[in-house]
Amino acid sequence: MDLERELRAIELAWPDTPELRLELAARARRLPRRPLLVAAALLLAALAAAFAVPQSRGAILRLLHLRGVTIERVAQLPAAEERPLGADLGPIVTGAQARKALRHALSLPPLEPPPLHLEQGVVSLVFADRGEPVLLSELNVGEGVAILKKVVSGSSSVVPVQVEGGTGFWIAGGEHVYVLPGAPPRLAGNVLLWQAHGLTLRLEGRGLTLVHAVELAGLLRTGDADTPGRG
Amino acid sequence: MEGRPREEQELVLRAQRGDERAYEELVRAHQEIAFRVAYLITRNAADAEEASQDGFVKAWRALGRFRTAEPLRPWLLRIVANESRNRRRSAGRREHLAIRAAASPGEAAPSPEEAAVGSDERRRLLAALDELPDQARLVLACRYLLGLSEDETASALGVRRGTVKSRSARALARLREGYGPRA
Numbered sequence A: 001m002d003l004e005r006e007l008r009a010i011e012l013a014w015p016d017t018p019e020l021r022l023e024l025a026a027r028a029r030r031l032p033r034r035p036l037l038v039a040a041a042l043l044l045a046a047l048a049a050a051f052a053v054p055q056s057r058g059a060i061l062r063l064l065h066l067r068g069v070t071i072e073r074v075a076q077l078p079a080a081e082e083r084p085l086g087a088d089l090g091p092i093v094t095g096a097q098a099r100k101a102l103r104h105a106l107s108l109p110p111l112e113p114p115p116l117h118l119e120q121g122v123v124s125l126v127f128a129d130r131g132e133p134v135l136l137s138e139l140n141v142g143e144g145v146a147i148l149k150k151v152v153s154g155s156s157s158v159v160p161v162q163v164e165g166g167t168g169f170w171i172a173g174g175e176h177v178y179v180l181p182g183a184p185p186r187l188a189g190n191v192l193l194w195q196a197h198g199l200t201l202r203l204e205g206r207g208l209t210l211v212h213a214v215e216l217a218g219l220l221r222t223g224d225a226d227t228p229g230r231g
Numbered sequence B: 001m002e003g004r005p006r007e008e009q010e011l012v013l014r015a016q017r018g019d020e021r022a023y024e025e026l027v028r029a030h031q032e033i034a035f036r037v038a039y040l041i042t043r044n045a046a047d048a049e050e051a052s053q054d055g056f057v058k059a060w061r062a063l064g065r066f067r068t069a070e071p072l073r074p075w076l077l078r079i080v081a082n083e084s085r086n087r088r089r090s091a092g093r094r095e096h097l098a099i100r101a102a103a104s105p106g107e108a109a110p111s112p113e114e115a116a117v118g119s120d121e122r123r124r125l126l127a128a129l130d131e132l133p134d135q136a137r138l139v140l141a142c143r144y145l146l147g148l149s150e151d152e153t154a155s156a157l158g159v160r161r162g163t164v165k166s167r168s169a170r171a172l173a174r175l176r177e178g179y180g181p182r183a
Helices: A003-009 A024-030 A033-051 A054-063 A095-102 A210-219 B006-016 B020-042 B045-065 B072-091 B112-131 B134-145 B150-157 B161-179
Strands: A011-013 A068-073 A116-119 A122-129 A132-139 A146-152 A157-163 A166-172 A176-179 A190-196 A199-205 B100-102
Touching: A003 B112, A003 B134, A003 B161, A068 A199, A095 A116, A095 A122, A157 A190, A157 A210, A166 A210, A190 A210, A199 A210, A210 B045, B006 B020, B006 B045, B020 B045, B020 B072, B020 B134, B045 B072, B072 B150, B112 B134, B112 B161, B134 B150, B134 B161, B150 B161
Parallel strands: A068 A146
Antiparallel strands: A011 B100, A116 A122, A122 A132, A132 A199, A146 A176, A157 A166, A166 A190, A190 A199
């Protein structure tokens, strides 16, 4: 029995293909990009004003918290060095091991998944975007538990944003430090942090812009049962 | 994809410069295959339509990063398939495909008995395919029902070409078990 030939020979009655009416300008407005930028700009202005007033900083900083992540603004950054994005991410694990650690399906870029790393509950992977490395980290912890820590100086901007319907922050400019458990602090590039798909997610890249980071976030998909992971 | 018409490259270049009409022509050229890929994944025509619409809009926004030397179809299919997976996940349901085997035109006219047997076997084969796990079902559907190349299937499923080969072989073996011998 030649199944391949039999499958090819089947003529299927597919549902009629609808005439897609893209209305590009109108639909683009409904996608998160434009509202996000407007909201980001307004919030950036509000935050910049708030941070200019020293006594209001404590109140603002309490808001800068995502599940599993704290963002702390300090006058003096801790000692940190610049290292490659792929450094100290932990050993390579299989997709099954990563999913078990997260207790959740992974969010992955729409590519053949690069190797997955696991370090103390944080799953990380580095992929190429427009020829530049981008680090995606994922974690799933309960309220009140902080695994990742961002320490930002006064010159960095921390902007609350909405990403794919979830809460997030965009951290850019100035110097900020990324503290991953089990690794020495590292100077970080621009970072988008947000909650989606049941996870807390983090994208980092030197050349990332807010708009592009949000686009990348929108392209992430939840991994199929056996696609992620190697080794 | 080999032999890509020069016309498509020109349309892509125009679309990259913001020409919506050029992009709409590209969409018209690829919407059927994209919709069918979306339908295989979502198993629902309304979801497939929405996924295709959203996928093509996202592709429009990302078109500036598309390399014109590359074939467009796998790139579009990857984006639409990604939208479809997201939509299906949020819908959280599993539906059976409503596609059915149609009469096969172009073949030598069978006798009524042969036609009945052939049609019944196709239905059984489709039913067996529909019962396969998603990964197996999708790789076979993309390769054999939609006629996508290995590269296009790899793009749509977000895996390597080698993975398409190995998954296809395993899926065919599974399908053979489920389909069983001819009566």
